[in-house]
Amino acid sequence: MQGIYDQKKGIILSLAVISLIMAFIAPAAIFYPLKAGFITLRNDGIGTSAWSILTGGAGLILLSLLFIVMAFVKKPVLKWVLAIVLFVFSTAGILLSLRDYYYITKDEFVMSGPFTLAATDYAWSDFSKFEEEARNVNGTVTIDKVIFTTKSGELLEFQGGQMVKSTMKETAKTRIQAAGGEIVRTFIEE
The missing domain is CATH 3.30.720 (Signal recognition particle alu RNA binding heterodimer, srp9/1)
Incomplete structure (x- = not known):
C-alpha cells in the first residue's frame, strides 16, 4: 500500500513541477494564442497587456501550490480548505489572463482591460x-x-x-x- 501512496504523491508533485514551469511559459505561449484563436476572425490586430502575463503566471503558480498542498498536507479538512482557496485564486488568475485583450477591426476598437471580465x-x-x-x-x-x-x-x-x-x-x-x-x-x- 505504501508504494501506491508514494506513486500518487510522485504524480501530484510532477503536476506541481509542470504547473510551475508552465507559469513562466504558458501566459505568452499558450494563453495569447488561445485569445488570438477565439477572438473574431475579422480583427486587424490583437494585443494584450503585461498584466495578462503576470495574472496568468500567478494563477499557474497557485495551481502548483495546490498540487503541493494535495501531496503534503495530512489533515483532510485543512487540505481541502487550502485546496479550494488555491483553486479559486488560481482559476481567477488564469481567467483574468485570458480576458485581458484588445483588438481592432475595420469598424471598432474592443478592449477588455486588466482585472475586468467584460x-x-x-x-x-x-x-x-x-x-x-x-x-x-x-x-x-x-x-x-x-x-x-x-x-x-x-x-x-x-x-x-x-x-x-x-x-x-x-x-x-x-x-x-x-x-x-x-x-x-x-x-x-x-
Whole structure:
C-alpha cells in the first residue's frame, strides 16, 4: 500500500513541477494564442497587456501550490480548505489572463482591460484624439506611449508592448483620423 501512496504523491508533485514551469511559459505561449484563436476572425490586430502575463503566471503558480498542498498536507479538512482557496485564486488568475485583450477591426476598437471580465466596444467615431508620446534618441524617434481619448473624456493608455510596437498603432491612428479624431505627437524632453 505504501508504494501506491508514494506513486500518487510522485504524480501530484510532477503536476506541481509542470504547473510551475508552465507559469513562466504558458501566459505568452499558450494563453495569447488561445485569445488570438477565439477572438473574431475579422480583427486587424490583437494585443494584450503585461498584466495578462503576470495574472496568468500567478494563477499557474497557485495551481502548483495546490498540487503541493494535495501531496503534503495530512489533515483532510485543512487540505481541502487550502485546496479550494488555491483553486479559486488560481482559476481567477488564469481567467483574468485570458480576458485581458484588445483588438481592432475595420469598424471598432474592443478592449477588455486588466482585472475586468467584460469587454468594451468603441466605434472609431467615439475617439476625439489619438496621441503618441515620443522621444528623440540620437536622431531616432521612438514611441513610449499611445493614448486614445474618447469624446466622453475616457483615456485608454498603452505603454510599450504590442500596441506601441506594431502596425496596429498605425491602423488605429488612421481609422481615428478618418473618423474625425485629432492626431497629436508629443515629444518628451530628456
